[in-house]
Structure formats: C-alpha cells, structure tokens
Amino acid sequence: MKISRTWLQKYFDTELPSAEAIADALTFHAFEIEEVDGEVLDIKVLPDRAAYALSHRGIATEVAAILKIPLARDPLREALPAWAPAGELVLTRGAEDKVNRKMGALVRGVRVGPSPLWLKEALESVGARSINNVVDATNYVTLNMGQPLHAFDAKKIAWHDGKLHITVRGVAAGEKITVLTGETYTLPEGALVIAEAVEGTALDIAGIKGGASSAITEDTTDLFVSVANFDGPSVRKTAQVLNLFTDASLRFQNKISPELAAYGMRDVLALITEVAGGEVVGVNDQYDGNAPQASVSVTRERVNRLLGGTLSLADIEDALARLGLPYTVSGEAFTVDPPFERRDLTIDADLVEEIGRIIGYDTIESRQLSPVARPLKNARYAGIEHIKDLLRMRGYTEVSTQSFAAAGDILLANPLDVSKPALRTELSENMSAALMRAVQTAPRVLGPTLPVRLFEIGSVFRKDGEHLALALGYAATTGKTKPEHLSEVIDALKDELGVTGLLKRVNDSVAEISLRDIDFEVLGTDYAPLPFALGAFRMFSVYPFALRDIAVWTPEGTEETEVANLILKEAGEHLVRIDLFDRFEKGGRTSYAFRLVFESRERTLSDADLDPAMARVTETLNAQEGWTVR
Amino acid sequence: MKVFGYTQKHMEEGRLHPITVATREMAEIFGRMGFSVAQGPELETEHYNFNALNIPADHPARDMQDTFWTTEEPRRVPRTQTSPMQVRYMEAQVAKGILPPYRIIVPGKVFRNEATDATHEAQFYQNEGLAIGEDVSLANLKGTLDTFFKEYLGEGSRVRFRPSYFPFVEPGVEVDVWFEPEGKEGRWLEVMGAGMVHPSVIKNAGLDPEKYQGFAFGGGIERLIMVKYGVPDVRLFHGGDVRFVHGFAESEI
Numbered sequence: 037m038k039i040s041r042t043w044l045q046k047y048f049d050t051e052l053p054s055a056e057a058i059a060d061a062l063t064f065h066a067f068e069i070e071e072v073d074g075e076v077l078d079i080k081v082l083p084d085r086a087a088y089a090l091s092h093r094g095i096a097t098e099v100a101a102i103l104k105i106p107l108a109r110d111p112l113r114e115a116l117p118a119w120a121p122a123g124e125l126v127l128t129r130g131a132e133d134k135v136n137r138k139m140g141a142l143v144r145g146v147r148v149g150p151s152p153l154w155l156k157e158a159l160e161s162v163g164a165r166s167i168n169n170v171v172d173a174t175n176y177v178t179l180n181m182g183q184p185l186h187a188f189d190a191k192k193i194a195w196h197d198g199k200l201h202i203t204v205r206g207v208a209a210g211e212k213i214t215v216l217t218g219e220t221y222t223l224p225e226g227a228l229v230i231a232e233a234v235e236g237t238a239l240d241i242a243g244i245k246g247g248a249s250s251a252i253t254e255d256t257t258d259l260f261v262s263v264a265n266f267d268g269p270s271v272r273k274t275a276q277v278l279n280l281f282t283d284a285s286l287r288f289q290n291k292i293s294p295e296l297a298a299y300g301m302r303d304v305l306a307l308i309t310e311v312a313g314g315e316v317v318g319v320n321d322q323y324d325g326n327a328p329q330a331s332v333s334v335t336r337e338r339v340n341r342l343l344g345g346t347l348s349l350a351d352i353e354d355a356l357a358r359l360g361l362p363y364t365v366s367g368e369a370f371t372v373d374p375p376f377e378r379r380d381l382t383i384d385a386d387l388v389e390e391i392g393r394i395i396g397y398d399t400i401e402s403r404q405l406s407p408v409a410r411p412l413k414n415a416r417y418a419g420i421e422h423i424k425d426l427l428r429m430r431g432y433t434e435v436s437t438q439s440f441a442a443a444g445d446i447l448l449a450n451p452l453d454v455s456k457p458a459l460r461t462e463l464s465e466n467m468s469a470a471l472m473r474a475v476q477t478a479p480r481v482l483g484p485t486l487p488v489r490l491f492e493i494g495s496v497f498r499k500d501g502e503h504l505a506l507a508l509g510y511a512a513t514t515g516k517t518k519p520e521h522l523s524e525v526i527d528a529l530k531d532e533l534g535v536t537g538l539l540k541r542v543n544d545s546v547a548e549i550s551l552r553d554i555d556f557e558v559l560g561t562d563y564a565p566l567p568f569a570l571g572a573f574r575m576f577s578v579y580p581f582a583l584r585d586i587a588v589w590t591p592e593g594t595e596e597t598e599v600a601n602l603i604l605k606e607a608g609e610h611l612v613r614i615d616l617f618d619r620f621e622k623g624g625r626t627s628y629a630f631r632l633v634f635e636s637r638e639r640t641l642s643d644a645d646l647d648p649a650m651a652r653v654t655e656t657l658n659a660q661e662g663w664t665v666r
Numbered sequence: 667m668k669v670f671g672y673t674q675k676h677m678e679e680g681r682l683h684p685i686t687v688a689t690r691e692m693a694e695i696f697g698r699m700g701f702s703v704a705q706g707p708e709l710e711t712e713h714y715n716f717n718a719l720n721i722p723a724d725h726p727a728r729d730m731q732d733t734f735w736t737t738e739e740p741r742r743v744p745r746t747q748t749s750p751m752q753v754r755y756m757e758a759q760v761a762k763g764i765l766p767p768y769r770i771i772v773p774g775k776v777f778r779n780e781a782t783d784a785t786h787e788a789q790f791y792q793n794e795g796l797a798i799g800e801d802v803s804l805a806n807l808k809g810t811l812d813t814f815f816k817e818y819l820g821e822g823s824r825v826r827f828r829p830s831y832f833p834f835v836e837p838g839v840e841v842d843v844w845f846e847p848e849g850k851e852g853r854w855l856e857v858m859g860a861g862m863v864h865p866s867v868i869k870n871a872g873l874d875p876e877k878y879q880g881f882a883f884g885g886g887i888e889r890l891i892m893v894k895y896g897v898p899d900v901r902l903f904h905g906g907d908v909r910f911v912h913g914f915a916e917s918e919i
Contacts, residue, residue, distance in 0.1 A: 063828060064828055064829075065829060066829055067829070068828065068830065068840065082830065082831035083725070083726040083831065084831040084833075084838075085831070086726070268724075268726075269723075269724030269725075272724060272726060273724070289726050290726055341801055341803065341879070342803060342804060342837070342862050342879060343803060343804045343805065343837075344803025344804050344805025344806060345803075345805065383836070383865060385836040385837065385862065385864065385865060386836060388836075388837060388862075389829070389836055389837035389838070392804065392837050393829040393837065397804075397826070397827035397828070397829070397839060398826065398827075400804050400805050400808055400827065401805050401808070401809075402805065402808040402809045402812045402824075402825075403803070403805040403806055403808070403809040404699070404806070404809045404810070404813065405699060405700065405769070405797060405799075405802065405806050405809065405810055407700065408700045408767050408769065410700070410767070412697055412700070412701075412702045412703075413702040414693065414697070414702050414703045416703075416705065417693065417703035417705060421686070421690065424682060424686060427680065428679055428680040428681065428682055429679060429680075430680070431678050431679060431680050432680040433680040433681040433682075433908055433911055433912070434680070434681065434682050434683040434686060434911065435683065435906045435907070435908060435911060436683050436685060436903060436904045436906065437904060437905070437906040438789060438904055438905075438906075439708070439744070439775065439777070439789055440788075440789075446709070446736050446737075446738060446742075447736065447737045448734050448735065448736060448737070448744075449734075449735040449736060449737045449741065450734060450735060450779060451734070452734075452779055452780075452781075452782075452788050459709065459736075459744070466906055467906075469906060470906035470907070470908070473906070473907060473908075474907075474908045477907075477908065477909055480909075481908055481909055481912050486678070488908075489680060490908065491680075492906075494775075495707075495708045495709075495775070497708075497709055502707050502708060502709050565690050565693075566690075566918060567690055567691065567694060567918070567919040568682060568687045568690070568916050568917065568918055568919060569916070569917050569918075569919050570684060570687055570688075570895055570914040570915065570916055571895075571914055571915030571916070571917070572895050572896050572914075572915075573895040573896050573897045573913050573914050574913050574914075575897075575898060575913060576909040576910070576912075576913055
C-alpha cells in the first residue's frame, strides 16, 4: 500500500524523519518496503497485519512504536458519537451469515464539486484519482483508517412509501451489474449485492465495487452512505472469480474488525459535511455486536525460550507499551487485551513476534544448535546419488527437464502452458529432445569424438502413483549409435547396483528405467555421494558455432601441442575450441588433424570472419620448417 | 587466451547437474550440524501443502502462492513449497515413537503458477530446513544459517532477519545474507523465508507445542547457485540443455 509521509505526519506533533528513515525503520521492524518515491512509501502489508495496517493510521502506529515518537491522535481510540437513526431509512442486513455489520446514513443537501486542494493532493500522492468531493471523502477515509465505505446518490434509488429500503442479498443466477467504472459483470453464485429492498435492484457488488446506477454526479444532493463489514472469504471468492480486487475487497478479505465500521462512519460523515456541506439526517446500524477479542498471555520465559534471548520484564513492557497494547503483568506473565483492530494477536507466539521485532531481530544473537547424538539418516538420499555417481563415472551427463507434458494420467486444472496440461508419466520424451539438442551442440561442448551421453533422474506421475524414473540417452558422434551402447550402461546399473526395471527402449538412443521398486536405502547405506566444486558459470553463446578442420604434415618428433599453440595464436578471438581428431605417421612425417570451433557471443559468424583466420593459420603453419598444410 | 575444451578433450566422465552438486554441498554442511536429508512427494495433498501448515481454505495467505491444481477428485497440488515435509516427517517420527530432537533438510522441486522470466520459473528447487527440540530458538536459526552461508557463500557472509509472514511460522522472518563475491562489493540478498514453527503445525504433526518448538526455513536453490556462480537466467536450469551443465568447470573435491 502506498503511504505518504505528509499524510502520516497528521498523526504526529513531532516532525517525522525522512521517508527513507521511515522506510528503514519499517523494513527491520515491520514490513518490507517495495519502493520509496519522494515522500511516498510503497509498503508490502502481508495478510497477517492487513486488518490494521492497510491504512495510514495503522502505519502511523507502527512508526510510533518503532521510532518511539508518540502518536498525537489515534482515531480508533477516540469516542464515537451517539447517532439518532434516520426514520426514512429502512436498513436490513439481509444475508446475515455473510454480513457482520451493516450501517447506513442519510445525508441531505450536499454540494458535489471539486475537492479542496489538500484532499486532492493527499489522494493523488498515493496514486488515487480525485473524482469529486464526496467520492474523494470516502476514498480518503478508507486509505486513512482502513474501513471501506461507499456513498450512493439517494435520489437515484427508488423510494417506497417515502422511505429508502436497503438490504444485502445473494445474487440470482446470471445476474449482471454495471459498476462505477462502466464494466458490466455477471455475478457468480455466492456473490452479494447491496440492493434496494423492495424491488431488489442491485446497487453495488457488496464489499467490492459500487454500481453505476447510483453514482455520485454533480447533480447529487442527497446521499446514502453505506459502511459495512462483510464476510472475508465470501468477498475474496467473488473478487477472485471476477478478477476484481479492489481497495475494499482487499480489506474485507483480510477480515477487518466489524467494530471499525462505526469509526469509518464517524470519519466519513465528518469529512463529507466538511468538504461538501449537507446535513446528516441519521445513522442506522444493524449489528449484533462483536465477541470481545480474547486476551493473550505470554511469560517472560516463553519469550526468551523462543527468541533465544535474555529480555527483562522491563524490555517486554517497553515493547508492549510502544505498540499501544493494553496489558497487565502478574509475576513474569503478561496478559494483553488486543485492541479490536489487532486481529492478528491470538496466541502467545504472536506476542513473542511483536516483542522480538519491536526490540529488533538484530539484537538476537547467533547461536549454534547443541550437538545431537543421533547419527544422520541419509541412506535414501545417498542411494539416489549413488546411481548418479555411477552414471557420471561412465561418461553420462545429468540434465534436468520440466515436469509438465502434453499428455499424462494426471491433468492440471490451470496449466501455465496450455500445450502441456499434464504431469509427465515418463522422462523419455524430454530425454529425446535433450539428446537431439545435445547432438547439435556436441562439437562445441564435447569435441569431435566423444559420444553424447545424458541421464535424468526425476519424478514421474502415473496412475500407480508418483515415483522416480531414470532416463538414459546415448548418441554417437562418429559412426552409428548401436543398441549395445545403451545396453552396456543398463547392464552396469544392474550388475553394480542391482537397478533393474527397464520401462522401455524408445530406440537405440533412449531408454527409461523405472526406479519405483528400487530400495534406495540399500543403495545408499554406507555410500557417501561424491563432493564436487563448481567453477564460475560461463554463459554459452546463443549464436551458432562454425567448424573448420585443418591437417598438417610435420617433421617427425613434432609435438601435438606445438601445432595446437600455433593455431591458437593465429586463429583469432573467435576460436573457442580446438581438438585433435586424427594423427598418423608416414614416411618419417607426422600428420595432425585438428577440428577448430569458432563462435561469437555477439553474432553469427560468416566466411568473412573465418576465411582470413584460416588463411593466417595456414600461412603460419606452412612457414614452419618442414611443415605442410594438407 | 582461454580456450575451453582443449585441455579437457580427454575427459571421459560426465557431469552432474549444478542442482545435484549444490544439494550435495548443502547436505554436507547441514549434515555437520546434525541435519539429515529427507525427501517427499512432489504431488501433494491439499492437507499437507496447505491445511496442516496452518493455511486454511479461504485464507488470503493462499493468494501468496500461485498454485497449480490437478483435476482429480479430491484435487491435489504440485507442491508450492517443500514445507509439507515438515509435517510428513514429524508425523512419521511420532508414529515410530521417535521424539525430538529432529533436524532435517528437504531439498526438492516445487511449483508455482506464475509467469516466467529471468528470475522466475514455474518449477524450481527449494531447500527446506527443520529443527525441533525443547529449546531450539530464533538465535539457533541465526547461528545455523550464519554457519551455512559462511561455508556455502564465503567467510564474509552473515545473515540478518526482517519481520515477515508465513502462516506456518510465528515469529516469521525474511532472511537476508551478506554476500561478498570475489573482487566485487558486498551486498544483501534476500534468500529465504524462515521463522519459529507455528504451534499449530507442531500440534498438527502430533507433538505437544507446549513442550516442543523449533525453527524452519526454506529458500530457492537456483537463486543461491545463480549468485554464487553468476548464472544470469533461472530458466537455464531445467531446459534440458547440456551447454548449461557444461558451463561450469567441475572438479572433484
């Protein structure tokens, strides 16, 4: 939520520190800060604290606690006025199980117009658009103290018998509503609307967004102001189906207290009459009352046992007091009566968190766990790694591929890629693709002679359950891939580790083995997976490589490295790999044949790059005494 | 001039995927602190992935993780985190009559239904940690992670906590690590979520939360590999491209 420092300042008589300093304080004691832009902080309020902290008031209480700057005023601790009900307003809660509280007020004689500058600026500073003084007043109060509320043009709603009848009801199948911003939504089952009670006209998607039919315009003079508390999960569900998450829905889904509604009503009526004039006719309230929040107790011992600290009673008292949490102390036990808006405080660990974060997690010492006598139980893990080590030793390289597939036994309701809506039942398909790609890049990665050998161990998801499988891939780069190439490693797995369970031979190049029935614990008992160190990653070029071969006659006794070094020196910056692929002696001379791999990280190389390089190499080799490029 | 390949052309051995190598290193470091490796299913029940972790249905916390669901009845979920193993592991120990101390790490694949880019993948690996005892504290979490990161990322590393929220821990923290890459300036990296295991989770697993407490942490393995070795894009990990695996020089210790 965007929070303005200027706006926050209204809660303090003391000048607040800079927005950066506030951001820093909040970061280490309360919330993650997404961004600081001038005087405005974008604060990531997570669901646990959203019932009180999605508001300038809530953030102000945090700033007060963390920076030890006293709050000059707290609207939630100021008494509520006693309202007379409006006789012309007939308000019912309707769908009572999903409406915790319903308040309504009638206001007559407002003059709708532009907002005063301060209000406009306040809203715009946090990214909200100024619409008119009445709408702005409602939005301001929501962002200020966290209660969603809405003003309707009372004359655009049908009156019956000289009265305005308002209720909340569930929607009819296929019912539609056009909202303030002009879009028309078909309401899902379970959604609630605020409605005119006699004819049933829907006026507003309850807890989410107001309807267009009773929008405030310049001609509006009389208002129906609605402040309610709706069931959080119900609002969340509707918002989710409609994909319409609003400032209001976000607050309801996080279960703000129904007590908050009255404070919202008080503040919005005061602000509307201040900026738009008019007179409050009366306020109706349908509310059964709120079960008082249970008190929560914690002992000093528990605080220190969880945090691993040595906090004193005074430390704990200081933290609770700074947070404005009413508490009593009995011996070493603290009992806190959470204020109504602090719906996050329900168990002792919640209080431990409050104490720990206000004092600061930087004060927590870094302490090693005490040693345990029990031996490690790693046999299953080690068994899987044992198979990997065997394959690696036999020249196989491990790859990792995606678990989603085009077809399978188990489908996803919401795939990310619609072409892969299933969980894979086998690894072979991905292995075939990986192998084909590896063959293409083999001259660059492996050189001219080594075969491509790949494996993957991963989970497959079949009708008979989830289990590990092993895929093997083999492709010769010189000559033909033969069935015995893969058979050799399959036999080794069987002979050395007892791994059997061949699922299928896709072809000479790809095989898959089910590991479902393998007892990894047996394979892993007394086996320690080999440790490796990796070097810095060097990104491969996304551009294709090019190959050139060169063969040269040299006098007897010429070393391979002599030739290689000359080539390296002359071939230029794009040479990335050089391999000897042929060597023979004849008539007192030695022939060396090298394959050169060229590649650029910036572009595709052409003959114009390679020909001059090869010409330089050829010239230099020919210039050596007794050398001839063939 | 550095020419890759020439000196290694006789190499006949294959390579292990960097996730495998990193996991072994993590298992080794945590192993010295008494943590065993536990592994669990990638396709989870709603119970273990959410409910047992104190994330009830209709809780806004469910929006924190974009979840894939299966079309099965009852539906299951490609696990969004390795945390379900916390409860599975504790339950299994309790069933065998083994009481804490428990110490495990859980490396494994997790799934998130979110758009992919250079730093986000729909499938990635997490390493979970769980330590339960009678007095395992937040200070122990700091000590354990300090030790891990000093060994894994370098002696100059240290961790700091920021308040955060995960339904299965209380207090919950975000863990930053100070990382000093060779020859570069140090910086703070956000690397994992952690906290003290929520009493409801301990209770759900069949232990008495009055008696037993502990910490849990979980963070992405790819991200650590990316910062440690300079990998620019998380999508390289699980694309089945051998050029990625060969992009690291590998040597046996």
